[in-house]
Amino acid sequence: MNKAFVKESDQDDEDDGIEGTEVALPSGTKNYITKYGYAALREELVHLVNTERPDVVQIVSWAAANGDRSENGDYLYGKKRLREIDRRIRFLTKRLEIAEVVDPSTQPNKDQVFLGATAVYIDKAGEEHTVTIVGVDEAEPLQGKISWISPVARALIKGREGDTVSLRTPSGMDELEILEINYPDE
Numbered sequence: 001m002n003k004a005f006v007k008e009s010d011q012d013d014e015d016d017g018i019e020g021t022e023v024a025l026p027s028g029t030k031n032y033i034t035k036y037g038y039a040a041l042r043e044e045l046v047h048l049v050n051t052e053r054p055d056v057v058q059i060v061s062w063a064a065a066n067g068d069r070s071e072n073g074d075y076l077y078g079k080k081r082l083r084e085i086d087r088r089i090r091f092l093t094k095r096l097e098i099a100e101v102v103d104p105s106t107q108p109n110k111d112q113v114f115l116g117a118t119a120v121y122i123d124k125a126g127e128e129h130t131v132t133i134v135g136v137d138e139a140e141p142l143q144g145k146i147s148w149i150s151p152v153a154r155a156l157i158k159g160r161e162g163d164t165v166s167l168r169t170p171s172g173m174d175e176l177e178i179l180e181i182n183y184p185d186e
Contacts, residue, residue: 030100037138045092120180
């Protein structure tokens with residue numbers, strides 16, 4: 001089929017949307033991240049640049065040499081995957097450049113909740129929760145890692161064991177009692 005009749009773009013689709021795990025930082029705030037989160041993002045960037053991207057480039061080159069690109073699935077998928085990888089590389093590079101790395105093991109006030117702390121609290125329904133306060137780019141709520149800008153983290157930050165803090169929820173105010181605070185050891 002003639003390329004004139006195929007909707008295909010060789011340009012990066014910058015407006016395709018956000019990757020899914022990328023969260024915008026509130027304006028005027030720093031990109032605080034734990035040293036563990038920074039290392040994980042750095043490791044992902046190195047893997048993309050040194051392993052995954054070269055592999056995809058090799059596949060795209062091979063597929064392009066096979067002739068008609070308009071119906072070549074390897075070529076079309078490879079180009080799309082290459083754009084996704086390049087977009088993620090740009091994102092990671094920017095986020096790592098502006099990162100403010102915090103080492104939670106060196107926190108002087110270990111009796112208060114700050115970035116990197118693991119806090120155990122109980123809500124007014126009597127349910128016990130364990131959360132670790134982490135950077136925006138390392139948050140995984142289903143694993144108990146919540147971003148420092150989340151409502152729960154903001155309520156807990158600067159709290160001490162035994163404190164009761166208020167959390168505004170869609171269903172009204174909730175009271176959280178901080179039971180335990182832990183920081184990672186070196």
